[in-house]
Amino acid sequence: MVRLRYAVTMVVMMTSGTMAILCSSPGEEGKVKKQFHFLSEWVSKDRGEKPLTTARKIRNIRILFARECALKAHIDSYSGTYTPDEIAGHAAAVRSRFSSVSLSFYDFNIDFPEEGSANVNVTARLTGISTTGERVDDAHELECLLKCAEEKWIFTQVEVIDVLRR
Amino acid sequence: MFGIRRLPFVRVAFFHALRFQNVVQKVRSYLKYKMVAYKKVRRFFLPSLTLKFLLRASLVAIVAYLFFGRVCIPLRIQGSSMEPAYRNGGINFCWRPRYLFSEPQRDDVVAVRLAGRKVMLLKRIVAVEGERVEFRDGKLFVDGAEVDEPYVRYAGDWNLPSRQVEKDHVYVVGDNRSMDLEHHDFGQVSVDRIIGGPLW
Numbered sequence: 001m002v003r004l005r006y007a008v009t010m011v012v013m014m015t016s017g018t019m020a021i022l023c024s025s026p027g028e029e030g031k032v033k034k035q036f037h038f039l040s041e042w043v044s045k046d047r048g049e050k051p052l053t054t055a056r057k058i059r060n061i062r063i064l065f066a067r068e069c070a071l072k073a074h075i076d077s078y079s080g081t082y083t084p085d086e087i088a089g090h091a092a093a094v095r096s097r098f099s100s101v102s103l104s105f106y107d108f109n110i111d112f113p114e115e116g117s118a119n120v121n122v123t124a125r126l127t128g129i130s131t132t133g134e135r136v137d138d139a140h141e142l143e144c145l146l147k148c149a150e151e152k153w154i155f156t157q158v159e160v161i162d163v164l165r166r
Numbered sequence: 167m168f169g170i171r172r173l174p175f176v177r178v179a180f181f182h183a184l185r186f187q188n189v190v191q192k193v194r195s196y197l198k199y200k201m202v203a204y205k206k207v208r209r210f211f212l213p214s215l216t217l218k219f220l221l222r223a224s225l226v227a228i229v230a231y232l233f234f235g236r237v238c239i240p241l242r243i244q245g246s247s248m249e250p251a252y253r254n255g256g257i258n259f260c261w262r263p264r265y266l267f268s269e270p271q272r273d274d275v276v277a278v279r280l281a282g283r284k285v286m287l288l289k290r291i292v293a294v295e296g297e298r299v300e301f302r303d304g305k306l307f308v309d310g311a312e313v314d315e316p317y318v319r320y321a322g323d324w325n326l327p328s329r330q331v332e333k334d335h336v337y338v339v340g341d342n343r344s345m346d347l348e349h350h351d352f353g354q355v356s357v358d359r360i361i362g363g364p365l366w
Contacts, residue, residue, distance in 0.1 A: 107282020123281040137245050139287070141280040163280060164287070164338065164353035166326070 029110050032118050032146055035153045036105045039064055043103040045095050045128075054095070062088045065155045066147065072159040098136070101128030116148040237262055238365065239283060247340030247350060248288050250319050251275070252364070260286065262362040269357070270294070270336055272308075273317075276360045278338065283361065287351060289338035290317065299337045300328040306339075320344035329354075336360070 042057040042064075062084035070081050082090070095101060109121040125139040145157035213219050234240060239260040246254050252275070260277045270276055270291055278287040292315075293299045293308050300307040301324040306315060322343035331337045331354050339352040 106284040107280070109281060121281050123285045125285055139280060139285045161280075163278065163359065164351055164355050166329075166353040 028112065028118070028148075032110055032120060032153050033108060035064055035146065035155070036108070036120070036122065039155075040103045040105055043091055043095070043101070045098060045101045047100040054092075058088050058092045058095075061091050063154075066149070069155055070157045072157070074160060074162045074165075097130055098128040099131050101126065101136075118146045118148075118153060120144040120146060239362075241277070241286070241288075241364070243288065247342050247345060248275070248290070249342045251317055251341050252288060259365040260362045261365045264363045265360060270360055274363060276336075276338065276363050278355050278359050279361045286361070287338075288364065289340055289352065289355075291336045292339050293331050293337040295331050295333050295335055297337070298328050298330050299326075301326040304343055315341075317341050318343055322347075334358070 039061070042060045045054070045057075065082075065084040065087050067083060068081050069084070069087060071079055073079050104125045104127075106123045106125065107121075111119050113119055120143075122142050122144065123139060124142050125137075127137045129135055141161040141163055143159040143161055144155060146153045147156045148154075239262065241258045241260050243252050243254060243256040243258060252258070260283075272291050272294055274291045276289060276291060278289060280286065292306055292313070298309050300310075304322045304324050306313045307328075318341055320342050322345070324343060324347050326347070334357050335354040336357060337352075337354045340350055342350075
């Protein structure tokens, strides 16, 4: 009876240990989502954000993008290839127009067409209040291509899907 | 004489005793009723965790999850593009079976999905495939004829050249035309992206 109890306890402990390890180490999908989480965190801005925090966030945005990241949008003037510095500059310019801004991602559809490459279909929603007091709420569907470089997923292509075509 | 005098007293005493007993019974039955009610309420809020109860609770949870996650999705309206019919901050449900056996028609309010169902666009269909849409000084023209839009309370002065709605597409616009043309999301959308309509 005592042996049986020990055996059951051992099995339960081993199962819970395995589960804990599996849950604590996110798979590739989790790592990809994490990059979106970072992008969301670093683009978002609270009212009265300190300049040091702004500088740190802008500097951090650069590490999420490849040396050449392609942007495809229905507005031709935005389409093109950008360097991480240019992207960080654009992000800083956009942030400066808002007193508070929040970027959130919803409905992740992630697939891995080949090793080291991830296709992410996601909804991005930007909400905020501009410095002139205007409320902004914009949602777009994005098709992103991420590549894995040195065990880190970085954005290489972002396409804004034209859901409503005028 | 004495007997005759005593008799009413006994009768009165007996009558009072009976009445008291009656009251006691009533109080007892009332308390019993109260106890039963209390037990019922207690059983409802703090049920004993039997296997039957757990199975029933799991079944209710699964049905609710499927119903509110797949069939009748709760919505919180954010934005003023559909005012006054659907106000900013309003609550509604997206009824998905609406277009199970029918095609979206003109004037229908529909939910358009983006990458998934967590963020959707709520718009009104103003033209279906093959029709030509145009805005002249805020007035909607479909195939060259002006369309009466009783749902538009906040008119604008939009101007948009004529364009044809492609196959398997519908043209959707918000009701609030007082917004700037540039700030309003509208246009033709694939029918596949329409996942239902608001419940009311």
